[in-house]
Amino acid sequence: MFELTLLCPEDRVETISDALDALDALSVSVEDADAQTEAEQALFGEPGMPPPKDGWQRSRVVALFPTEELAQEARQLLSLQDFFAGCTVLGVNDVPEQDWVRLTQSQFTPVDITPEFWIVPTWHELPEQARVSIRLDPGLAFGTGTHPTTRMCLRWIARQPQGSLGRVLDYGCGSGILAIGAAKFGAVDIDAVDIDTAAVESTLQNAQANEVQLSAGLPDKAKGEYGTVLANILASPLKVLAPLLCAHVAAGGHLVLAGILERQADELKEAYAPYIQLEVADSEDGWILMTATR
Known part of the structure; x- marks a missing residue:
């Protein structure tokens, strides 16, 4: 897998994302390029409602492609477009192979609601102090x-x-x-x-x-x-x-x-x-x- 990473102003995010989809990107994500800095912006919407904006003032757009050739081709094609003005290519990088299932599971550990009441993913043992428990794995629904x-x-x-x-x-x-x-x-x-x-x-x-x-x-x-x-x-x-x-x-x-x-x-x-x-x-x-x- 290879990532094509772009820096885009807010008004270009939707167009660039649509173009990456048309170029057969496996996924496209948008992040705040100023995250973890004093310039970081909160951006969220209510369920069932459109987000207040398509991106941040400085948005980091990351597209995933199955091969380096496809990522480089997308990079070249985008650079030639008028709508790419104001955007910058940050690079094309190899995404190391990982055990994504194990990595995902490592992010979800038992959660204590009270000292005796726990939410526990199915791949974990129940804590000894758990008298009441809910077995729950992350899925499509919130909670x-x-x-x-x-x-x-x-x-x-x-x-x-x-x-x-x-x-x-x-x-x-x-x-x-x-x-x-x-x-x-x-x-x-x-x-x-x-x-x-x-x-x-x-x-x-x-x-x-x-x-x-x-x-x-x-x-x-x-x-x-x-x-x-x-x-x-x-x-x-x-x-x-x-x-x-x-x-x-x-x-x-x-x-x-x-x-x-x-x-x-x-x-x-x-x-x-x-x-x-x-x-x-x-x-x-x-x-x-x-x-x-x-």
Whole structure:
């Protein structure tokens, strides 16, 4: 494998990326050329929405080709194009052969939610102190236990009195990790829903692997009221979903929301104020968990 690396201004990123695709690049990635410096820029968008920009002011575009000949040919062809003005070729480099499966696995180690509750990839042994565990490997759907929002939701679940979760709804279930966590702590009537069919399939597979019972499907599968409603998404969709999610919370039931930055707490409280009173229940690395009881 060979990498062709380019330095491009923001307004050329989309055109250059499309051209690399047309030249049969195996993959094209865009990175902030100023990452890890004072000039680094944050750039992210909400799920289901287009990114705010196609790239950074100085973007590093990396295209992967199967042979050096193809990488050099792409380099020469791009250099001749008018739209390449302002771009720079940083080089063509050999990508060393690696055991990519082993390398990927090395990046995912057991995650402790509490001292006795762990998320453990299937290729790892269970820690001796794990009394409750979820076996989960990285896949197409969000939720491996490594992100602060997931950990905070699971911590909240683990701290509830046994049998108090009631009927559970995991809205935007991703990998199903929250629904599975609820099952591990005694919930027996669980619906997990997501707009992504790949997430629904992932949830069903992970539930089977963890020997728990739940029902998974698209959002219209959520019916009636629940003792616990969990939603680990992001602030914008959570605000839009406020009336729907609150309508699913039974009297005396719990609403648990994550995917919220600390600076977004007040806008979430305002969005949910007509229905329920949200409070910050946990925080980690700039993210917060917000909960309410009806």
